[in-house]
Amino acid sequence: MKFTKLTSSVLAGATLLSIMAPTASFAATSIAGSGDAKTNDNGGTKLPQNDHTEIGISFGDNQSNGNTGYLRLQMVPHTLDFGNHKLLDDSKLDFTADGKNTSLSNNNTKGSFDGTNANQTATLTTGTDTALDAVKGTAWATVVDKQVTHVDPMNGGNDANGKPTSGFHKGTDNVAGAWTLSVKSESPLTAVDNGDPSKPIVDETGAKEEIKDAKLTLSDTQYAQTQNVLGLTKDKNDNTYAKDLAALTTKPTAAPVANITKNISTPLVASGTDMTVAKAIAGEGQGANVFGWLPENIKLTMPAGAAVSNAIYKANLTWTLNSTVA
Incomplete structure (x- = not known):
């Protein structure tokens, strides 16, 4: 019985507290006063007040390399x-x-x-641009060729004496193409510091641990071309391409690059040889040209008998876009 009475007492106490809870309202900072910093309604500070939150999410490899120009190397596999x-x-x-x-x-x-x-070989997500279907899901390199919108700063033509007034450099014009994309090895596979993979490991004599004769192969090169350059690159350099293209008096015909190396193979060595990925002649390659390889078609072949340690091994490639104009 004592247990029952104790329980009843606790319940009664809780009810009593509920009944006695304050019911009066308190005045808030007035709407009129908070809009006027001269009053003291909010300590002399006006309302409303604002602050900001940034929300971010990212998909795929979208790092800009900073390259600019009517002809530029926009992306390579990082x-x-x-x-x-x-x-x-x-x-x-x-x-x-x-x-x-x-x-x-x-x-x-x-x-x-x-x-x-998570494997770090980034592959291309193409969004709604069906022109890029052939390179969807590939590790890719992109050459942006906007040379058809290349502006002649002197408006071309001849002066009174018949001398050309074109501001273009000799051999340069506003025609797409006349470029080569190549790739080469810069170093052999080299053991790096596990604590700082940007630095190679060296022994007491300064010698690096290198794997000689490893080979990289890029097989079954895929290619796609799009005029939706900004849609692919999301780069401010391409903001006006569609408008500049539409403003041309004579609309150029966008022809694909025909000379593409289907299979590329290079030993991983210091100062390797440039291997041609693609070569565009005059009139080819307008817009964004994407060259891609499925990750399973990118192969690293290690040399037989190689001695490896519990280590990370790295090598480096250099991709080069070069004009073939003399």
Whole structure:
């Protein structure tokens, strides 16, 4: 019974507190006063007050390299990631840029070379531009060719003496094409500091740990061309391309690049040889030209007998866009 009375007492107390809760309202800062900093309604500070929140999300590789110009190298694969593996098997020496050891799946431990699960070979998301369907899902390089909108600052023509007044440099005009895209190796696979992968490991004599004779192969090159340049690049350099193109008196015909190397192979060495990816002649390549490779078609072949450590190995490539105009 004492337990029952105690319970009743607690309930009664709770009810009493509820009944006695304050019901009076309190005046807020007035609308009129808060709009006037001369009053003291809000301590002399006007309302409304504002602050801002930024919300961000990102998809794919969208880093700008800072290149500009009517003809520019807009994108190359920033990372080709061949994964993390238990060992190097002399009978299974091929690795692909989706992080896999070909025909030896039980050797794959992590998707990325740095030990994380996510493979870092970025692939292209094309959105709604069906002109890019052929390169969707590839690791890609892009050449933007807007030379058809190249402005002659002197308006062309001849002066009274018949001398050309064109401001274009000799051999330069407003026709697409006359360029070459190439790629070359800059270094062999080299062991890097696990704490700072930007730096190679060196021993007491200053020697680096390098793997000689590894080979990189880019197979089955895919190609697409689009005039929706801004839609692809999302780069302010391309903001006016559609308007500039529409303003041309004579509308150029956008022809694709015909000379494309289907399979590219290079040893990973210091100061390698330039390998041609594509070559556009005059009249070809207007707009954005995308060259792509499925990650499984990007292969790293390790040399037989190579001695590897518990280390990250890196090599570097240089991509070059060059005009073929003399």
